[in-house]
Amino acid sequence: MVSVQVVVIGGGPGGYAAAFLAADLGLKTALVDPEQNPGGVCVYRGCIPSKALLHVANLLAEARHAEAWGIGYGEPTIDLNKLRAFKDQVVARLTGGTGLLVKSRKVQYLQGLADVTDAHTLRVKLKAGGEETVQFEHAIIATGSVPAVPASLKLEDPRVMDSTAALDLPDIPKSLLVVGGGYIGLELGSVYAALGSAVTVVEMTGGLLPGADRDLVDVLAKRIAKTMKAVLLNTRVVQMKAEAGGIRVTFEGGENIEREQVFDRVLVAVGRRPNASVPGLDRTGVRLDERGFIVVDEQMRTGEPSIFAIGDVVGEPMLAHKASHEGRVAVEVIAGHKAAFAPLAIPAVVFTDPEIAWAGLTETQAQKAGWTVTVAKFPWAASGRAITLDRVDGLTKLLIDPATERILGVGIVGSGAGELIAEGVLAIEMGANATDLKLSIHPHPTLTETLMEAGEVFFGQATHVYKPKRT
């Protein structure tokens, strides 16, 4: 029998951040997860392996692009075994690190699956065999999410993959259909396109990345039109049939589309659903909403006073950094600190080429809510740094409250947008206004200047854009 102050169920970026902080605050802590080391979806089969592959995809694209600068490398050779080994080694290195941190913090790590006995007891079916009972003062549920696969897209055939299977890089298919033009579809679709597959993306709505502002998506869509074979919008897959020569797919909707097409492989990436299926949870006061998310308040408390929940299992956005922050809030609350999860900005980054990133209010949200905001846009064609990189396909925009001149939102599309957005997050959280951005000296020549110059655009005084303020 293990007796702890805090037990965390699930060792993803939410769960391990929570367990580590609990130990740092002097609480006796246990962490339960089926893997050998903490990491969860993000490290084992999500953020990290996909970004390792996207790094390689960007290198391939850059090398091809270099021909325009007089540098020729010829056609690249791709050793898939070596590439897979690189990605696996990235994951092993990170999870080895989290494993060491478990030991140095003296967190009790139980490798197995937990089920709940009551509001202060759980049982772990250990991977090594046998069971362990854990008595706890507080538990944090951090069991994450799993791919959502509607019945029409279910087909028991190894050529139909979810993101985990696609990250395993079974081969480089000649043709790949990606179902879902969201984060995973576009990121992993980009990887396969760079490796040489003819990629078709089918998206049921009228545009890619439905949650993002259209002006940002348009820039990406233009590039994708060159790197991918086709993007089918307003289109659904109604049937998939396994044949010897490939997966025969029937489409519905869309315009001028061949209704039946055969693909070597299909990647289904139509969203993820919360994994709240911890056995025994129904014996407690923990409640789920109609979409299956665990209901929590701002302090990450569930309906059961001793049980907290964080990360993908409590709601969108399903992002690793949101999970980690929620985990730390839950622990602070358990430790008796005054804390709540109430961010002004949770950054979102789509790691395509170009990247799309946003934080705080989006233009789409402002329009829907009927709020008046001033949008100041700085096109990267006017950025010295973007020109030196030969990547002027970018845009930085600020959403500004015209009354207070405060920055409410930031949206960026362009190479490295994911790194640039952090300044936007800080500006929003610190209550910065357009003058603050304009007056902060940014290094030259860098893409960060696009944020400063977007601030200048607001006043009609951007050095590199002639756009006088309308009076």
Ligand code: FAD
């Ligand atoms: P998870 O990471 O889902 O971890 C939950 C853990 O709980 C798992 O290890 C699971 O095995 C374990 N578990 C489940 N049930 C039990 C049980 N009964 N007992 C014990 N353990 C249990 N997000 C980003 O922010 N940036 C990215 O670039 C990014 N890329 C992604 C790419 C892909 C392909 C995918 C699929 C996701 C990506 N995400 C990304 C999303 C990100 O992975 C999730 O938001 C994040 O992992 C959520 O963290 P979590 O701690 O809530 O849960």
Ligand code: NAD
């Ligand atoms: P998503 O919600 O990002 O995109 C799913 C897309 O599929 C949507 O555009 C949706 O309209 C479309 N769709 C739904 N049903 C469809 C159907 N039957 N046919 C065609 N299109 C359909 O989901 P995802 O790409 O599976 O990713 C899941 C989540 O994982 C993301 O929402 C995000 O929270 C997280 N994630 C984040 C990152 C990152 O931060 N860079 C990367 C990957 C995943």
